[in-house]
Amino acid sequence: MLREIVLERIRTVNKYIRNDVDGFQEEWLQCHRIDQERSIRDDKKKVEQAKKTVHEMIKKYHVSVISVGNGTACRESEQVITELIKEIPEKVAYVIVNEAGASVYSASKLATEEFPEFDVGQRSAASIARRLQDPLAELVKIDPKAIGVGQYQHDVNQKKLAESLTGVVEDSVNKVGVDVNTATPSLLSYVSGINNTIAKNIVKYRDENGKLKERKELLKVPKLGKVAYEQCAGFLRIIDGKNPLEITAVHPESYEATEKLLKSLGFDKEDLRDKEKTEELRQKLKTVDIEKTAKELEIGEMTLADIIAELSKPGRDPREDMPKPILRQDVLKLEDLKEGMILTGTVRNVIDFGAFVDIGVKYDGLVHISEMSDKYIRNPSDLVSVGDIVKVKVIKIDMDRKKVALSMKV
Numbered sequence: 001m002l003r004e005i006v007l008e009r010i011r012t013v014n015k016y017i018r019n020d021v022d023g024f025q026e027e028w029l030q031c032h033r034i035d036q037e038r039s040i041r042d043d044k045k046k047v048e049q050a051k052k053t054v055h056e057m058i059k060k061y062h063v064s065v066i067s068v069g070n071g072t073a074c075r076e077s078e079q080v081i082t083e084l085i086k087e088i089p090e091k092v093a094y095v096i097v098n099e100a101g102a103s104v105y106s107a108s109k110l111a112t113e114e115f116p117e118f119d120v121g122q123r124s125a126a127s128i129a130r131r132l133q134d135p136l137a138e139l140v141k142i143d144p145k146a147i148g149v150g151q152y153q154h155d156v157n158q159k160k161l162a163e164s165l166t167g168v169v170e171d172s173v174n175k176v177g178v179d180v181n182t183a184t185p186s187l188l189s190y191v192s193g194i195n196n197t198i199a200k201n202i203v204k205y206r207d208e209n210g211k212l213k214e215r216k217e218l219l220k221v222p223k224l225g226k227v228a229y230e231q232c233a234g235f236l237r238i239i240d241g242k243n244p245l246e247i248t249a250v251h252p253e254s255y256e257a258t259e260k261l262l263k264s265l266g267f268d269k270e271d272l273r274d275k276e277k278t279e280e281l282r283q284k285l286k287t288v289d290i291e292k293t294a295k296e297l298e299i300g301e302m303t304l305a306d307i308i309a310e311l312s313k314p315g316r317d318p319r320e321d322m323p324k325p326i327l328r329q330d331v332l333k334l335e336d337l338k339e340g341m342i343l344t345g346t347v348r349n350v351i352d353f354g355a356f357v358d359i360g361v362k363y364d365g366l367v368h369i370s371e372m373s374d375k376y377i378r379n380p381s382d383l384v385s386v387g388d389i390v391k392v393k394v395i396k397i398d399m400d401r402k403k404v405a406l407s408m409k410v
Helices: 002-061 074-087 102-104 110-114 121-131 135-139 158-178 196-209 215-218 226-235 254-264 270-271 275-285 290-297 299-310
Strands: 067-068 093-097 342-351 354-358 366-368 389-398 403-407
Touching: 067 074, 074 093, 093 121, 102 110, 110 121, 110 135, 121 135, 135 158, 135 254, 196 226, 215 226, 226 290, 254 270, 254 290, 254 299, 270 275, 275 299, 290 299, 366 389
Parallel strands: 067 093, 366 403
Antiparallel strands: 342 354, 342 389, 354 366, 389 403
């Protein structure tokens, strides 16, 4: 009898507990739903405010291209930008930019000197934007190791790695050339013959005396002696200066021979400023007998070959021959895609069975190894690498699974 009474009371207590738990759970779920709804509303407000702010900046500064970093929240940022582009009357495009090392730069002493009033996030944003304007000038500010050169970079000898990477950066800077009137100390310091102190002195001289009109002015820069001048002169460009030869990599020691060569072909150095005459000169230079002309000018054949190469493309940046950044504007979401579309995309990842290509929508498309070429391919990495710009055709769209199949057999 007592046992039944105890059991009954336990059942009654359990019933009350269950009712309380059920009530609590229902109340908690309701509160959670309210919090979620409030959070969604708040997020939407923040997104709309962000759109409004960006649109105001577009109108104020006449922005035509937006640079979006490929790091954390890249896709979410991209989605907001694509929505904005469709809503506003201004014609604006956007580009996904590699932001590796931007956080390292933003916390550096150099970034603080360049943007003393900016916080870390704003400095990163400035770096990401400037990478689109002039990647080389921006990336030289960052330790090459911070950009990421492979998963085993920490396993090799760090001193040798640093020396090798610095050499690569120096080769790149010297190959492209540097506009001495716009370059930062960071960029100038990678030019042959110029160290950090001389680089800062060049900028200081430029600030105090205005733009340099000819290379000879560099000899007035403190600590830049004749030896350093001989090393760096050919890598420094002066646009719209006194001597048209100084928009090329022709060294001052070869000016006399270069002018004689131009005269023998019926041209003058001032013709290098004229696009039509430059094209005529390019054709004439193709007919030059290197061996015979080198003897006449009393210079080496290799020197003459270099002079001819420079006169064929005066003032031209070698990076112009590289693939241009892909401006996103038309295809912004999965629904914009249609089978048979030919698009240009960027390879984001290479795997054993193919490659994922960013074509401007939220989801990367897959180019299966069988669709990469008409020829047999053993490994996709033999054909493409991360960062390559490729032309692809949309062959299948799975809207339910959010998947896009692409082909490089265009």
